[in-house]
Amino acid sequence: MYLINKTANKIEELTRVSFSEIGFTERANLQEWLEDLPNALGEPLLIIQKEFSGFDDTNERLDLLAIDKEGNLVIIENKLDDTGRDVTWQAIKYASYCSTLKKTQIEQIYQQYLNKKGKGEIAIEKLGDFFKDTEYSYDELSINNSQTQRIFLVAKKFKKEVTSTVLWLLNYKIQLKCFKVTPFILQEQYFLNIEQIIPIKETEEYIIKMADKIQDELSTQEELKETHQLRLEFWSKLLSKIKGQTSIFQSVNPTKDHWLSSGGTGISGLSYSFVVTRSHCNIELAILKPDALVNKYIFDELRKFEEEINRNFGHELIWVRLDNKKMCRVAYALEGVNFFKRQDWEQMSDFLITNMINLEKAMREPLKKVKLRLNEKEE
Structure with a gap:
């Protein structure tokens, strides 16, 4: 990455670094940045909880919980310099936990988040504002429908085990995205590049269509198998x-x-x-x-x-x-x-x-x- 110096008509190279080299951490920095500006992940998102642990029978907690413009919950998992091997399994667990949340529960979760901030804001009003420019008002909108949960994985480096698993899951219409975050430094200035690497932006629509096709084929095969068994019987x-x-x-x-x-x-x-x-x-x-x-x-x-x-x-x-x-x-x-x-x-x-x-x-x-x-x- 280069910085353009318009006055000198030159470009200056930025130095690629790791988060740990410059003293940034997952919880104190990356998580805070995305909480403050979730739209950096490529679309309008509303953060409704941070370090959410409100799951029954477990103390596990997800990094950030958001909602998109279609009323789908978005689970955001941050892993800083390296994803590790188990981030996909971890995120899928969180998505499964969140799949049972009802609209009233989501409102309560968001209200608890706003209460921690101490600004006296009302969750239902904030949600109404977020959805006011969509086709349906918040009152009419169906929130967190079955199997519509989305997963965003954020890290500087993705292990092969993770990318392979993500690509496989996409074929089964699991809504997953991977974002590569890379810090740069130039003198005393720090820069952050956020890039969607899976699915690649330019091919996202194609991949979704292919996933739909694969699922249709799998569904047809299952139906055919059941039909054959019925006929034999x-x-x-x-x-x-x-x-x-x-x-x-x-x-x-x-x-x-x-x-x-x-x-x-x-x-x-x-x-x-x-x-x-x-x-x-x-x-x-x-x-x-x-x-x-x-x-x-x-x-x-x-x-x-x-x-x-x-x-x-x-x-x-x-x-x-x-x-x-x-x-x-x-x-x-x-x-x-x-x-x-x-x-x-x-x-x-x-x-x-x-x-x-x-x-x-x-x-x-x-x-x-x-x-x-x-x-x-x-x-």
Whole structure:
């Protein structure tokens, strides 16, 4: 760092020093400076307590407790020349302690802080002033919402163990910042540089977006894992229930998919399927040979028996030709049930099994006739 001498049109180099070399300490100096000017940490902050120890069942105390313009508590930990190895764990503990504080408790904590200063100031009034230029007034503002606590670590030097942990925690949306404070000296003058090093200011928005993306991916993976377990459980119960009642689905294993298929149609490429979703469940005959034209031919030939099939099945089936796709299907659905609601499982299972048995019976003879015509066509 250099001092510009405008008169001489020169720059003078400042000497980088440690806090201990020039006799400054964490509590008597760095903590006092940040208490007096918290905005030096890059944003408007209101200090509401110093050396706060108002936690249940512990005598631990955090250096500075602040609140930001969005009503989030900010835990500020100062470590002077070196962070040590355990500062992240220490700060996370403090954040967890503070996470339970209610709005009225925060007001009391701030009032106690103001009382120590002896100026007769009122906490609620000071808080009202701090938030007066925000979207909501202090009365309307929700303070210290769940998992919104922020952590600021301040030190001259950050150990690798600390920076590595901080970068990892950022991926899990822990709101952490690291500030490097460096003292300089020039003759009898002292200077202090405060630099946000994690996340770097210019990339902060990108890192936050990446953390959101990672969390979305992790959440999706967990949801998918839970869904797969549910499907395996549902299909296991359904297969156990249908065993011995029909010739199909007797050697099929449960899967993680939202459908479960079985042969037994007598024609390769045609299968019976169960389908379960958030809004309905259905049974179907799926026609999916490699050749789309052959699928359409089978569908059209089978539909010639539609009246007979519907009569034997007991309901009107839905015939879906899907002209622009390879597949065709014939289906019957139960609307208004949700696979993700276990209370719907019994109704869904009964519907699927009863109607699949009836569908196989209703399709048996027509499929034999279609197979004969298909063989004749291929010859």
